[in-house]
Amino acid sequence: MPYKFVVFLPLLLLAGCTKHLSNSELSKEFINPNKVVIKKVREPLPNTTVAATYGYGNDPAVKRAYQQFLKTGKMANINSEGFRTLAYSAHEHPIISCEPLHLCVVQLEQGENINNIELGDSAHWAIHTSLIGTAENGSYQIAIKPMMEDISTDMVVTTSKRTYNMGLVSMPGKSTHVVNFYYPEETLSNSVNQTQQLKTAETTENSVANSSLLSINNLNFDYQLKGDKVVWWPIRVFDDGDKTFIQMPAQAERVDLPILYLRRSGQLQLMNYRYKQPYYIVDGLFEEAYLISGKGREQVKVIIENKHFS
The missing domain is CATH 2.60.40.2500 (Immunoglobulin-like)
Structure with missing residues (x-):
């Protein structure tokens, strides 16, 4: 190097x-x-593929955010109309806004399997899971639908790789249709491990x-x-x-x-x-x-x- x-x-x-x-x-x-x-x-x-939701690892905005993380240590979220790409951290508790009686979707990392989902209020919130792509290389997504407006709850998702702690709110006219993730700390850790393996001498x-x-x-x-x-x-x-x-x-x-x-x-x-x-x-x-x-x-x-x- x-x-x-x-x-x-x-x-x-x-x-x-x-x-x-x-x-x-x-x-x-x-x-x-x-x-x-x-x-x-x-x-x-150069040209590091960032660990992310299926299809987002080479997204230019994600790669720019990762390079910024390398320089400053700050993990930035990426916002666009109806879409949010969140920098995953075990210490964060992101809030996801869903419109009443409409779906909003949370997409997980490529190759990550869902073990369990817990809702604080399962009576007024409905969830459904599905897979994008193949079981080996795809991403699971969680479709979330609030049954009424002006309500909130928590959702905890445990997977084969990590735990997500998220807050859900239902507000008319305010919805993030799709939420996905990129994983700067994991990308950096994997890159370091690869470098160390190549330089054991x-x-x-x-x-x-x-x-x-x-x-x-x-x-x-x-x-x-x-x-x-x-x-x-x-x-x-x-x-x-x-x-x-x-x-x-x-x-x-x-x-x-x-x-x-x-x-x-x-x-x-x-x-x-x-x-x-x-x-x-x-x-x-x-x-x-x-x-x-x-x-x-x-x-x-x-x-x-x-x-x-x-």
Whole structure:
């Protein structure tokens, strides 16, 4: 897989700020910082088919939403006239609007089988299931019909792959005729697993417990993480009194890696670091740092605080 090599020089991030820190000032934040750092960025594989409802995996809108998920970690729903494509998450509870005495349809993932459907109010709601395509590669759909207006209930669908928790509302003139799903987290996980299987020969490069790299005599794990919900949220952060290690999840290999900044006196400054899968390695210690990805309204960040810093 190709790599991009990006060379970072120390500079100030904030616009209009041109003051450079002296070596004595930097020594307070870092131990023996490097002058130039080479960072390897792994490019995502192109033309990924997104796990989705039958017929939607290669839909351009779905693929754009998935690429946005890779960049920002945010799962966007896709809305059009009478249709909704939802980004599935086990923690979400989508609300589906159906017009009284009319059908609205929920379509599941391709190859997914329905085990059970529970309705909170089966007296005023009717459901029926059917299959689109073949049993191996098709998608089951659930037709839903409310018997009267201004009512609501819950529907829980358990399948061979997951559980759906949905809210149903019946409102005159307001209906989503067809609801289907795409599965960004599952797509990313499958892509990561495939990559790992192809690169088992490189597993020795992933070990940070190398006697020439890490001192185990003075490890500090007292770090706190906070910030946006992102797919590349670090697994752990620690230091050995000389170097700082930020361990990234396997999913980070399939997205654009965030950039690491130091926060000092209210300003963000690019840090000297290198990335050796799955670790960011900083030649020094810091009190507070930021992992930032994206720009403007699409920017997301994770803040790392060293509670043991003094």
